[in-house]
Amino acid sequence: MDKLKHIALKGKGYFCIVKQYADDSGNEFALKELKKEHFPNDNYRYRLNREISLLRDLQGCDNIIELLDSGQDIPNEKLWYLMPFAKQNLYDYIKRHNTAICKELRYELVQQIINAIKFAHQKGVLHRDISPNNVLVFEKDGIITLKVSDFGLGKDTESLSFYSGSSASGYGQILYVSPEQRVRLKDSTVQSDIYSLGKLVYFIFTGKDPDNLKQFG
DSSP states (O other): OTTOEEEEEEEEOSSEEEEEEEOTTOOEEEEEEEOGGGTTOHHHHHHHHHHHHHHHHTTTOTTBOOOOEEEEETTTTEEEEEEEOOSEEHHHHHHHHGGGOOHHHHHHHHHHHHHHHHHHHHTTEEOOOOSGGGEEEEEETTEEEEEEOOOTTOEETTOOOTTTTSOOTTOSOTTTOOHHHHHOGGGOOHHHHHHHHHHHHHHHHHOOOGGGOSOOO
16 A cells, blocks of 8 residues: 555545555556544444455455455554456446447346356355446456445345344445345345346346336346
8 A cells, every 4th residue: 555646535435435546557446445433433344344354255256346455554543445446337337328338238248247246146145235336347448347346235144243134224225225125134135136136237228227117026
């Protein structure tokens, strides 16, 4: 981290911020860090540490974001992890280019996301927050690669932790969350992720948010 140059603050969530960094060669990185005011809160530290742990277990899939580094500095109240920097997420990409995206590319995008979720499920991990905002888009030499990120609601299916059993209220992208997960986060299953994936497929092929669907699934 000492060799990286801070470029900009790229985003703020309720309990984390994302900063853009670069090295001397121009490679760009994103640092996700717990907000300092939330560091004393055991629940928030647990949540980000859990995300880091799950992401570490999920390395090796081309369509899951890489965990490049992580660290905790208790005296300075810092908890963070480093990943590649993406210029846009899938939501922005589809909204900007929807009319120009061919059917074959849409199929390819869906397959890449399926690869990631299938890999996670084979490792015993539920994502529980599948949405276009949590899929990062990387483009190189005209090739689009998607990487699923934000495992902050992720759950090891063997885990009985207090966080895995918490309420879903206020968590997840409401347009994509399954009915059972809306009631209680701990009731999420593999099928809950598949439900969210189905809504994401709808978005990829239509460019429309699934909020107007009266029934889905």
